[in-house]
Amino acid sequence: MSDKIKIEKKVLSANDRIAAEIRAKLNQHHIPSFNMVSSPGSGKTSLLEKTLAHFKDKYNIAVVAGDVQTENDANRLLKAGGQIIRPIVTNGMCHLDASMVEKSMAEFELDKIDLFVIENVGNLVCPSSYDLGEDLKVVLISTTEGDDKPLKYPGMFRRSSVMVINKTDLVEYCDFSIPQVIENAHQINGQLEVFQTSCRSGAGLENWYDWLEKLIQSKKAQ
């Protein structure tokens, strides 16, 4: 085994220990959680803006928003009505790791949180290797990126539980087939639940909200 692989294994196993602690803490407080992953610009922040605005008067949603260099995403989420938003600036790192999330969560009052969301760095490769203690991963893909992406970046689609096909308002202008991307994604992961949304037109958002509502209620009942 090369030195590089040995060190990577060590880093990942340290990460997994912290992730397990985060998971235990969230479970103890009956807080469902997901880790949102995608290429840069697929619409993670836009979907969260809509989600925060929609649930503003009903649920307390905490978000840690990862970014390579700026706090722009966190600022957008605050403007959208988010109350419990923390930026994580990775300073050039290509993914979030569990220790960053743990530090960022430290000040949260967990008794007052109904849903915990991690917005990862925009990157369809590296974030797939890092467990952040979440219940599940939600991968976004936009209709402008090409329907072959699940086959070309299979790790992320294999490790996700939900795929959101976003920017459906642009599909008519792109060489992108929604049935094809679903078929490609299911070839990698037959269990993937699929949503189709347009944050611009609002199409499909109700289904996404319904799913979140159920996620929150079923975790509260546990």
Next chain:
Amino acid sequence: MSDKIKIEKKVLSANDRIAAEIRAKLNQHHIPSFNMVSSPGSGKTSLLEKTLAHFKDKYNIAVVAGDVQTENDANRLLKAGGQIIRPIVTNGMCHLDASMVEKSMAEFELDKIDLFVIENVGNLVCPSSYDLGEDLKVVLISTTEGDDKPLKYPGMFRRSSVMVINKTDLVEYCDFSIPQVIENAHQINGQLEVFQTSCRSGAGLENWYDWLEKLIQSKKAQ
């Protein structure tokens, strides 16, 4: 210094040695080269398809096409008229490194090549750290990704010499300002040369071809 950082430094310095060898070899044969980087789905392969078809009868363009899992991009480039195309499948790795490129170039007859192109893995973070022996990096950004991306992923824009704003045919449907993305990019790197293209409509491709033509001719004259 942590073990992880030490190993990363070692890996990068080994990479840089191989990159220097590649660069020396390309210079010796007066072959200009660029390393194409972007998010997944910005249109690297589409722009190369157009470029290969355009120069088919004039120049021999060699391409190594990096991909996490498939050889789809290389196959598309062969169909577009590329003669000297080699796929590199990284098996999950998030970037190309110089040793992959060196191996892939081994069978090239350098005397017969006018331009060497590296199509990197779709990732706006990690590939920026790896010198592959190229003359320069060309970063693509599509109008569907948001005009804030140069500020959010500054490493790639700082290390690139050229920015191609692609999918300009979609700009009217997106919240994307071309002047704003140029301003943001120049804030990171004032030297960036900018092209605006639509591989779909063909708009702006002539300027890109003219630039390539000059790149090839000036290297031949050296």
